[in-house]
């Protein structure tokens with residue numbers, strides 16, 4: 001449930017509500033909106049709900065108490081109507097601009113990374129990607145250069161000024177990855193690794209959470225809820241394709257997830273057409289599609305010589321192809337900038353307050 005404070009509520013009244021929530025063994029999370037403070041009550045409420053709602057509604061400074069039927073709370077639009085905007089170095093994610101994350105599937109050598117970084121920066125990328133620790137389906141495949149790759153990524157950041165994103169696969173890599181990375185990536189295979197989610201939730205670096213290939217949108221949001229409820233509000237989501245009965249593409253890119261997520265959550269939403277399709281020639285059309293449906297950004301795999309890549313060779317773009325993709329997505333993004341607002345006008349976002357218990 002959410003406790004909506006009156007716009008005139010004092011600091012002491014807000015504290016009073018929070019301490020009552022704590023006394024019930026629950027956790028209060030407050031969101032300071034433009035007009036008022038909303039306090040989410042997080043924890044196992046169970047059968048106490050009607051009693052708690054009645055009790056909280058009577059407290060000084062409380063405007064209303066709203067039950068919330070959805071299982072995700074802190075990531076929901078009801079709790080936090082404004083978009084979350086994430087700033088990392090010079091990149092701003094979720095402010096209506098277009099974030100372009102590009103770079104190799106895996107960092108393979110210093111030269112390969114430096115050449116890619118310079119080229120994607122020149123073409124307009126805003127974040128540099130590159131896998132250091134790779135989650136591979138086969139244990140015999142290239143597993144990444146590990147810490148050596150992290151050092152090259154840091155060097156590429158120095159050269160280009162681009163923030164770097166790289167995957168962290170397990171909690172015991174977290175300290176070393178966070179020492180170098182600007183954005184921590186949680187891969188599809190780890191979307192429901194709850195102890196890892198809690199661990200990145202305790203970090204101060206932004207996190208990009210990729211949708212598991214068998215996960216529903218609600219499961220993705222619940223995974224994000226783990227990170228946010230552990231204390232890290234800077235989470236972005238990435239649709240990277242889900243497994244369906246279709247075998248021609250590596251996965252099926254769920255384009256409808258983008259506007260659905262925008263309606264349900266305030267977190268930025270990106271798409272990854274590289275892993276979604278698995279085929280180089282499909283990356284541009286699906287990047288265009290993702291941007292057209294309102295994605296805040298696109299993650300694309302780029303390699304100077306894709307055919308020789310040590311991982312995901314078939315889906316990585318070469319440097320001119322990335323330039324070509326940029327030229328295609330930028331005008332589409334300009335064209336659909338207002339789309340997000342349109343969806344709200346069509347009633348996709350539930351009104352804050354809903355059928356709450358009001359004191360007045």
Ligand code: PEP
Nearest residue numbers: 131187188189210240275
């Ligand atoms: C990646 O982006 O490097 C990756 C492995 O993607 P996913 O987790 O979506 O498979």
Ligand code: MN
Nearest residue numbers: 105301311312
């Ligand atoms: Mn890859």
